[in-house]
Amino acid sequence: MPNFLHAVFQAIANVRNESELRLALTDKISEHFGVQHWGIYLLDEKPTADIYPQAIPAVCMESNPVGRYVVERHAPAHEQSVLSPGDWKNFCSRHDHEHVMTGPIVCDGRLVGTLNLARDKGNPPFDANDLADLSALCIHLSAKLATLRAKPPKISNSQLASPLTARELEIAELVAQGLTNAEIGGKLWITQNSVKQALKRMFRKLGVSARSEMVAKLHLISLQ
Template structure:
């Protein structure tokens, strides 16, 4: 366990920009915590409709007690820390959110995002060791995010695309051949949110089709590497 957590820390340390976070941690988070679903949510990427309580994305239903705990205390929590066994299902009916754990990403004293983990039905609930590991992980994420955001803004002109981190994540799933419904399931957002995001992405890239979008992003990425 210790080695796998160190591997996560090492991956975070090597991230060069916000776009790389999810790709760098994809397998490591799942392997260490034994989760089937997880996501990093940065608040400045979320449209207003995706916000549940002030300052946190809606991971499940409204009045998410785990999310509220994180917002109020900037500390990680899982559902059994706050609720009696089984009570979580009163707040969330999704089959892939049988057990949830959420931690804060903090920068300059404010919550800028969350790291959300979920286990499917039939898996054990999160425990104190999981919570301690998530707390350590969030410290590293917060410190790295603060470092990235403190870098000169000139570097932003050399980012691989005009898309946000969330839009790039959607584009990656489009490139893998996922449908809007499958992308929404993977990212814990509605199918309509995916549809609206794709419309924005098409406008930004001046394209009209999914395949055209993927091809243009690949061209931009190659050109950016040459410039760098």
């Protein structure tokens, strides 16, 4: 279902923090893949009932052939892609994991997490189309996570180096974090138009014409 995938890709692109990644996929994963259980497991995060209600335990990634395949190759797999039919139950006795499929979430060349899916007994196994869709989904998740974890350049608050006022530097810092004019206004308790006018003044002072140019120039100033 290409249209479904494109809608999910856009939802992932619009999230603003890691916790929203799960919210962006809520209901969509179950419906598209026909799974009864799914979860995003990040290696540097301790799962809790609040943010990880449908999680497949991490041990399922580390102690079975499917998990080892994903860890070693950074590629998605389901049990029938790495095992003979029926062998999966020699490794996992859980009745609610009759069929499993796992995909890698990669950042900076290393595995940082997985997207895990499972079907109950009586449901069909995953197939090549499921694997292709999971692969595409993991690519977008990996790219988004890399973006969220990239630290924006810290803007110096030195009045000697920067021609901007303290208030303008506050706005510039929020711009560097990727906030919109409306979001900046909400954080600073000013109107969206006030933010817009402030940015115009800041652009003139710095001799730039775009937000990205402003952030880059202020970063250079801070290094001087």
